[in-house]
Amino acid sequence: MEGRDRLFAAGGAVVLAMLGTAMAGFAGAQTGPETAAMQALVAKAPSCIARPRVVTVTPGQSIQAAIDRAEPGTVISVEAGTYRGSLDLTGLSGTPDRPVILLSAGGVGAAVIVGAPDKPAIGAWGISDVGIYGFKVVSGTSAGDLGGFKIAGPWEKPARNVAIVGNVVTGVGTDGIKLFNGAADIKVVGNLIDGDWREEGMDNVSVERSLFAFNTVRGSARYTSITMKAGSRDITLAGNEFDSRSGVGINVGGVGTSRFNRKFPDYWKGFEASAITVTGNVVGDRPERSVAFVGANRSVLKDNFLAGAVRSRPHDQPGKLHYPSHDNRIVGNTVAKESFFQPDEGQDRGYVLAGNGTGAAKVRAGVAALPDPVRAVCPASPAGTLARTFTSSE
Structure with missing residues (x-):
């Protein structure tokens, strides 16, 4: 593969030209506008590195081998085709100005990753300054805590500065995308999640300072389209469409056994979710309930279209913890x-309810509502700043 390595002298211009090719090999449930919006977002990825070292992978070659040799500033450009076998990004690290980027060079969904039955399709432990753009990611697991993406790290070295952008995540598994163990500064933007999940479409267990924007979640999930729990905080959900067949569309907070079978640092104790902002999203009529606050505080649900009810309840496990919901x-x-x-009895303390009403038109959300022109979503982009400026032109 070394003979295919190419060092570009100027700002990724050649990579951008490569992305002008047709999206051969794309397969999925998307309409034309959705595909175009995702493609425009993915095409911005090479601008995250001023002078990228580009490694091209073609069908029959190993993406994993390219990952294992990647250095800061590398773009792993994966040409159209189907690549069987899970990818392990464990220990992969770039730097804020020279991240490592995995890119579906032929267009959104042209490069297809088919995961192994006993692993997440894309997994990582102790990852930083990495972006994954434009792949079709197919999970095929029938048991275990395994699905499409599973990204975390030890508490001492959590995942940092990760961008998951413009991907199609499908198949069967526990979760479409799972982040945990203190993952922070994660950007999940412009993805279509359309599979059958044993638990959640997207699951966040002890995650902070992160952004979920303009994603579309369809298919089915036993519990939720998205959950933020186990001390998760400072997360923004903006412009997403949540319409999977599930018990709840959005869990601000949640329940689970992870607190009792892992060593949770004190920083993550005392509540399930705090300082979560949910704005401009659409929760369709497929979830049985639109939103649930579960052991959540200091969070805001504003300017959303909600087809179902909103609940507020505690996370209560007698003898172990009692985290009420309050001040949302x-x-x-x-x-x-x-x-x-x-709300459950006593679970509306300090709540503010104002300006909610019926009859307004449904807002546009999800990947089809990605702004034009889009901003580059780079691994090191501050999630809070990106949330405030994402819809402005560059």
Whole structure:
């Protein structure tokens, strides 16, 4: 593969030209506008590195071999085709100005990763300054905590500065995308998650300072389209469409046994979710309930379209923990009926309900609503800044 290594002298211009090719090999449930919006977002990825070293992988070659040799500033450009076998990104690290980028060079979904039955399709432990752009990721697991993406790290070295952008995540597994163990500064933007998940479409266990924007979640999930729990905080959900067949669309907080079979640092104790901002999202009528606050505080649900009810309840495990929900704001949402808020007894302390009403038109959300022109989503982009400026032109 070394003979295919190419060092570009100027700002990724050649890589951008490569991305002008047709999206041969794309397969999925997307419409034309969705595909075009995702492709425009993925095409920005090479601008994250001023002078990238580009390694091209073609069908029959090993993506894993390229990952194992990648250095900061490498773009692993994967040409159209099907690549069987899970990818292990463990220990892969770039730097904030020279991340490592994995790129589907033929267009969104042209490079297809088919995961192994006993591993996540794309897994990572102790990863930093890495981006994954434009792949079709197929999970095929029938048991275990395994699905599409599974990214974390030991508490001493959590995942940092990871961008998951413009991918199609499908198949069967536990979760479409799972982040845990203190993962921070994660950007999950413009992805289509359309599979059958044993638990969640997207699961966040002890995650902070992260952004989920303009994703579309369809298919089915036993529990939720997205969950943020186990001390998760400072997360923004903006412009997503959550319409999977599931019990709940969005869990701000949640329940689980992870607190009792892992050594949780004190920083992650005392609540399930805090300082979560959920704005501009659409929760369709497939989830049984639109939103649940579960052991959550200081969070806001504003300017969303919610087809179902909103619940507030504690995470209570007698003799182990009692995390109530309190001091959350529910403002300016379009709701199905005036009696949409259904708190458990005592789980509305400090809540603000204002400006919610029925009858307004559904807002556009998900990958089809990606702004044009889009901004580059780089691994080191500050999630908070990106959330505030994502819709502005560069």
